[in-house]
Structures are given as C-alpha cells and as structure tokens.
Amino acid sequence: MYEIIDWIRGFRQTSNEMYLEKILNQLEVFILKTAKKVDSLYREDIIQELRIGTVDIIQKIKLYTNQVDYFYFTQTNLKKLRNAQFSFDSIQTIFPVPYFSSFIHEVGIDLLKKAFFSKNDYSILNNLFIKFNAQNQFISILQKRYSSIIAGFYRKNGNYLALEMKILNRKDENGKERLEEIEAPIIYPTYALDQYGFSEEEITFLNLFIDKHRVLTQKEVAEKINVTQQYVSKKLNQIKKKYQCKL
Numbered sequence: 001m002y003e004i005i006d007w008i009r010g011f012r013q014t015s016n017e018m019y020l021e022k023i024l025n026q027l028e029v030f031i032l033k034t035a036k037k038v039d040s041l042y043r044e045d046i047i048q049e050l051r052i053g054t055v056d057i058i059q060k061i062k063l064y065t066n067q068v069d070y071f072y073f074t075q076t077n078l079k080k081l082r083n084a085q086f087s088f089d090s091i092q093t094i095f096p097v098p099y100f101s102s103f104i105h106e107v108g109i110d111l112l113k114k115a116f117f118s119k120n121d122y123s124i125l126n127n128l129f130i131k132f133n134a135q136n137q138f139i140s141i142l143q144k145r146y147s148s149i150i151a152g153f154y155r156k157n158g159n160y161l162a163l164e165m166k167i168l169n170r171k172d173e174n175g176k177e178r179l180e181e182i183e184a185p186i187i188y189p190t191y192a193l194d195q196y197g198f199s200e201e202e203i204t205f206l207n208l209f210i211d212k213h214r215v216l217t218q219k220e221v222a223e224k225i226n227v228t229q230q231y232v233s234k235k236l237n238q239i240k241k242k243y244q245c246k247l
Helices: 003-014 017-026 028-035 040-060 075-083 088-094 100-107 109-115 119-168 189-195 200-207 218-225 229-243
Strands: none
Touching (some): 003 040, 003 119, 017 028, 017 040, 028 040, 028 119, 075 088, 088 100, 100 119
C-alpha cells in the first residue's frame, strides 16, 4: 500500500537505481500534471527539473517514524470501541495519536480489530502506520518543492513571459486571441488547502468528499467512513468556521 516508502528505503540502502525508477514512474502523472502549469514550450525543461527535485528529496528526506504504542490495545479500550461501533470519534479519543484515525479509515477497521488480539497483527498495523506517516510527509514535501520549482521558473522568466503574453494576446486571422488556445494550469485542491494551513487530518477528511470527478454528499461520506451524517456535518462546519476568514 505504501510502496514508495519501501522503494525510498531500498534506494538509500543499496543505491540501486531500479528503486529510483519505480518511484519516478509512480510519480510520473503527478509530475506531468504539475508541468502543465507552464506553457508546453517550456514543459520538457520543467519536467526534468521536477524529476531532479524529486531525486534530491529522496536522497535528503529524514522520514517520520511516528508509531502507535501497544499499551493502547487493551481489552477495556476494545470494549469502548465496540460500544461506539468503532466510530471515527471513538478511535480519535482512544488513540490520541496524530493522523491515526485517518490511517484507520484508509486501511480499514478489520486490521485495528485484529491488533487487539495478536501482537503480530499489531506489528503489521504499526509498520503500516509508520509508512503512512512517512509517505504523507514525503508527498507534502514533494508538493512544496514542485511549487518552488514552478515559482522559480516564473521568477526567472518573468520579463520574457510578459513580452510573450503581449504577443499571444494578438488576434489571428480569424479574430481569435492566441492566448485562448493555451491550456489553463491545473490547481491541486490538496496543495491549495495546505497553503492555507489546513492540517493533514483536515485535508484527509475533506478529500473524503472527492470521488473521481464528483463531490459526494454528507450522507455518502458518512456511509463511506461508517459515521453519522450529523458527525460529518459538524466536522465540516468546524473546518468552515476555522478557515472562513482565510479563504
């Protein structure tokens, strides 16, 4: 599930470029979409910069090793979770570990249940949780680096692009402005949220509303994560209230 972290560790331990190739292939769509923020004339150069930036982060990043301690897995806590039907709120209360409830929504409740009865299953859960945190950290840093690369491109080429924009604004023989033919840049919702200071847990929650190209209703999200619609509504309103002055 979190292969990128295994590949990063494999590359750093062995310097085998096979791991590097796997990571870059996995991130290729992300790189190409980011490159679309600049005109196609400059895209190949930006793609290369993004790949170089990715390799630099892979070599330098100090990966998180956040864990969930075994002492939470008591029969008393299991009983509390059962009584609460393993709701989002109950998991968050019993496991006051950052992002743990988001992790469980991603991997499923069954693994959490097994961890209460088997130390081996706890170890599996804990190792996945470490990778979950490390991968989220890696992607977050990657987004910031990509943003920096795009911003650097525009800073470096600002004067030239301004002149080019004037040329593109000229109309062709059919009366159509050339600027209209350029594809609009893609803005990533997760990156935009990160810029406003949303926490990873809040971003994870908001991403639950996205299903391919459709926005889910509160009821659909509630069914998706096995909580009440009232909880989803309350959580959404809390986020709106917290950030409405920034948006």
